[in-house]
Amino acid sequence: MTLTEASYYSRKFAPFVVFVFVILMIFFYSIKLFLLVVSLNQPKVTYINPIFKELKPPVIKKDATTSAGFSFVLDTIDGAPVSATETAQVFLLPQAKFQFDYLPKVYVMAKTLGFDTEVVKHKLVNNEAVFDDGMRHLAIDINTYNFRYDYDFKKDTELINTLKTPDQDEAENSAVNFLKSIDKYPDEFTKGKTNSIYMAYDKVSSSAAVVDNLQDANMIEIDFYRPDIGQYPVVSSSYFNSQNYVVMMVTPNTTRIVSAQMRFFDKSDTQIGVYPLITGQKAYEELLGGKAILVSSGTGKKDITIKKMFLGYFDPDVYQDYLQPIYIFLGDDNFVSYVPAVSRQYLIDESKL
Numbered sequence: 001m002t003l004t005e006a007s008y009y010s011r012k013f014a015p016f017v018v019f020v021f022v023i024l025m026i027f028f029y030s031i032k033l034f035l036l037v038v039s040l041n042q043p044k045v046t047y048i049n050p051i052f053k054e055l056k057p058p059v060i061k062k063d064a065t066t067s068a069g070f071s072f073v074l075d076t077i078d079g080a081p082v083s084a085t086e087t088a089q090v091f092l093l094p095q096a097k098f099q100f101d102y103l104p105k106v107y108v109m110a111k112t113l114g115f116d117t118e119v120v121k122h123k124l125v126n127n128e129a130v131f132d133d134g135m136r137h138l139a140i141d142i143n144t145y146n147f148r149y150d151y152d153f154k155k156d157t158e159l160i161n162t163l164k165t166p167d168q169d170e171a172e173n174s175a176v177n178f179l180k181s182i183d184k185y186p187d188e189f190t191k192g193k194t195n196s197i198y199m200a201y202d203k204v205s206s207s208a209a210v211v212d213n214l215q216d217a218n219m220i221e222i223d224f225y226r227p228d229i230g231q232y233p234v235v236s237s238s239y240f241n242s243q244n245y246v247v248m249m250v251t252p253n254t255t256r257i258v259s260a261q262m263r264f265f266d267k268s269d270t271q272i273g274v275y276p277l278i279t280g281q282k283a284y285e286e287l288l289g290g291k292a293i294l295v296s297s298g299t300g301k302k303d304i305t306i307k308k309m310f311l312g313y314f315d316p317d318v319y320q321d322y323l324q325p326i327y328i329f330l331g332d333d334n335f336v337s338y339v340p341a342v343s344r345q346y347l348i349d350e351s352k353l
Contacts, residue, residue: 046086049274054348055090055322057340058314060237060293067337068290075305081280084311088341089229091323092271093316096143102129106140109182113138113149113257144265144319145184151258153201153249160203162251163218168196174255175222175246184262189244191227192234196220197241201249219258221247226315234313235328239295239336243317263317275324276343280309283327283339291339298333305332311341 074081099105103122106129111117115131115138122129124142131138135155140147153159172194179185198217201208211217223242226234236242247259286292287306298304308330313323325341340347 046276047274048087048276050346051271051273052090052092052322054346055275055324055342056320057342057347058316058322058324058326058338059318059320060295060314060338062318065294066290067287067292067294070290070302070304072288072331073303073305074284074309075307076309081284082309082311083277083280084232085277087274087276088232088311088325090273090275090325090342092268092273093265093319093321093323094268094271095319095321096265099142099145102142102145105145105183106142109140109145109147109184110138112178112182114151146262146264147184147260149257149260151256153256153258154206156256159249159251159256160201162253163201164250164252165215165217166220166248166250166255168214168220171196171220171248171250171255172222174248175224178246178257178260179224179262184264186264186266188226188267189224192225193227195223195225195241197223199247219247219249221245221259226313229313232310232312232325234315234323235326235338236315237295237317239328240334243315265316265319267323275346277311277325277341278327278339278343280327283341284309284329286339287329287337292329292337293339295336295338296334298331298335301333304335306335307331314338 076082106122107117110120110122110131114136115133117131120131120133122131124130125139127142128139129142130140135152136149137152138147138149175194176185176189179189196214197220198211198214199208199219199221200211200217201219208219214220221241222245224244225236225242228234243261243263245259245261246257249256249258283292306329308328310328311325312328314326315323327339327341329335329337329339331337
């Protein structure tokens with residue numbers, strides 16, 4: 001076939017080829033449209049797996065008050081309550097078993113914190129092994145090895161007279177190394193974040209206050225958090241800091257731990273439920289209705305502008321059965337309030353507990 005003939009036949013059949021192509025495209029997209037309409041008309045199926053059945057609501061604080069008596073205005077980026085997801089995971093926090101051989105570990109912890117364990121012996125108070133030498137006080141849960149430690153630094157004039165500005169990186173390393181030395185540095189902390197709080201101790205007034213700049217500080221608190229669960233952050237009962245922390249003072253010669261606490265409960269990696277959540281609108285209505293849990297009232301004023309609302313997970317500082325999602329409301333002047341996020345169908349009525 002010559003080039004002339006090829007040109008002739010291509011021009012002759014081109015309209016037919018274009019026509020067939022258009023018909024095929026119409027047929028193809030008609031099928032796609034049909035399948036889309038069918039899928040939209042099908043009832044939406046939400047996967048849930050409530051393996052724990054009904055859940056106890058999270059206990060944020062034993063003496064927590066509610067949002068009753070406050071009035072709220074929503075002034076967020078979205079301009080409306082946010083519903084992040086229809087369902088979320090709920091994690092079992094297995095209850096720790098009694099440790100018959102707790103003595104060696106609690107004495108190692110006490111010795112690491114400066115106790116002369118040949119002289120200072122523990123006293124068993126409920127489920128805690130308590131050490132006290134007049135300067136130091138240590139209480140260790142004999143089942144979980146969670147602990148609270150305090151050093152009466154006000155009596156240590158040599159320490160408070162030689163304080164210097166701490167180095168943040170060194171302080172973080174010291175806090176991590178300390179927790180590792182007493183075997184209380186959970187694997188989750190390696191994936192989580194830390195937060196540094198700067199403080200200044202005034203020996204004249206014998207008081208400490210939070211300061212904004214490290215240069216003004218002579219104390220530093222390192223807070224430890226669990227890693228985010230998916231895209232959702234993990235928060236504590238006080239929101240602004242963690243129940244897992246180490247507080248230090250630094251001199252030219254030493255780094256002194258003056259307070260430390262661990263309130264950490266291991267979560268199961270296998271026993272995980274999937275529960276439906278209330279909508280953001282429903283959570284906001286509970287806030288308006290005075291049913292939200294008050295975490296921080298800020299300056300105490302009653303007219304609150306909510307600046308941010310999001311879903312997160314509540315990490316308890318006292319043992320509870322589950323690590324579960326909550327809605328978090330942040331307002332002006334450090335106002336914070338929580339609303340349990342699990343659908344009320346699966347949340348036990350607190351009045352029946």
